[in-house]
Amino acid sequence: MSASRAATNEARCASEALSDPDECQPLDLKRIQGLWRRVERYTAGVTVRAEGRSKRLIVVSGWAAEMRILPDGRRQIFGCGLPGDVIDLSNSGNLGNRAFVALTRLEVVDAEVMIRSDGVDGAQTANAIERALRRREDALYEQIVRIGRLNAKERILNLLLDLHDRLSRVGLVKEGAFRVPITQEMFADSLGLSLVHINRTLQQLRREGLLDLRGGAVTLRKNQRLTALACYQPASAEWDAVRSVRSAH
Amino acid sequence: MSASRAATNEARCASEALSDPDECQPLDLKRIQGLWRRVERYTAGVTVRAEGRSKRLIVVSGWAAEMRILPDGRRQIFGCGLPGDVIDLSNSGNLGNRAFVALTRLEVVDAEVMIRSDGVDGAQTANAIERALRRREDALYEQIVRIGRLNAKERILNLLLDLHDRLSRVGLVKEGAFRVPITQEMFADSLGLSLVHINRTLQQLRREGLLDLRGGAVTLRKNQRLTALACYQPASAEWDAVRSVRSAH
């Protein structure tokens, strides 16, 4: 596959990701192709830095992970940036540090450039990016529920279902299967578990026929048992919220 | 204490919280007092709803908690809204539900109203609110590290240090002590632990002389041992990020 051919495919991905199924227009493909020269490339393992351009990037192809390393070496992965996701490097908060690291070959476009180059539809593109930012924040909440209240099996299934749906939206799921360029160690650091436990739980899930994992590609056997086990449809929080707070001093 | 007197105090809190120590002016107290009639009040246990006004509120006094209840009754608390914090009710994301619940008597002001009523300094107020929103997002990351990679003792100390610093900024820490209107059950649901384990760990921390807990007020014995145990100074993430990713497929 030639480089330019790859470019076209990947642009398609980002375009679909930035368009919500319901209300919004997909981005104009030609425009993204026009941005071809503005694509930044990273190789796996490289940290994405916020130098000499805006701090918001759109992933065109590849995977990135946002993470922190604690002083003693422990690592926490906050989430993954997939094609169509926003990478927001304005992490200059007062609390500690975060870094985005490319997990694969990674291509990104400056969000500002994307908006400006969009002429008439600038506002639309800007909107799409706003929505992507909101999705990213939602993902943080989902991550908290995962590692805060789900057990190992649930965490893994929940994360895989999440990845499935996000990749599905950008056309990266083929016949139920999708690539996951993530080592079990990274799964562990994402889900707050140990490498060994991830391995054993994955095997258990395989034995139970809930998923299929071969050659870096995953297939989920989606059925009611799986989605139930994954706690994937978060229930409405407002029901019992009151009941369980009672008189808080 | 009369109602109007309370109002003055609480306005002071929000004002200080919205001003960062470094660059920004505190809000004009008189203006907040002028908003007195626009304050919304909730009693402990009530869910804050997004009806008939903007979706961003500023906490003037009291505590709120953002949480989700899973279908099977498990609960996850995402974080607390303290005086000066923003409550963002635009949680209409596609993924599940969240709710803000008052943990004490709670007073809030519509952020839009606050900005509009601020005449000349509208932009400044708007900025302060932007910063508060960013702090809130940062808090989500801290929460993920806490429940993802810290053990029970670390989680508790880390959370308490966080609360200490946030309350300190709004003048709610007196001689090292601050009120925490949070039951141990809520600590548990915030930190991803069980009620019983929270209780035992708290006692251990007390025996070790790391903190003092009496009558709903906490005093942290701040020293190097405590901050070290709490993993509270998040290290720079970029150091070894690369080392541990290597070739990710």
Added chain:
DNA sequence: CGAGACTTTGACCGTAGTCAATTTATGTGG
């Protein structure tokens, strides 16, 4: 004083972590 919420304690269990070794990819250079 009694009721309900909250905290504390004990006994026991189980999920997940640790350590260490082995097997299986994945790659790279010869």
Added chain:
DNA sequence: CCACATAAATTGACTACGGTCAAAGTCTCG
């Protein structure tokens, strides 16, 4: 295309942190 080096995945044995269940003790407040 094979040999070696390195990263990843897998397995076993053992440990421990934290969960569960159940009961008793406190605190508040009407």
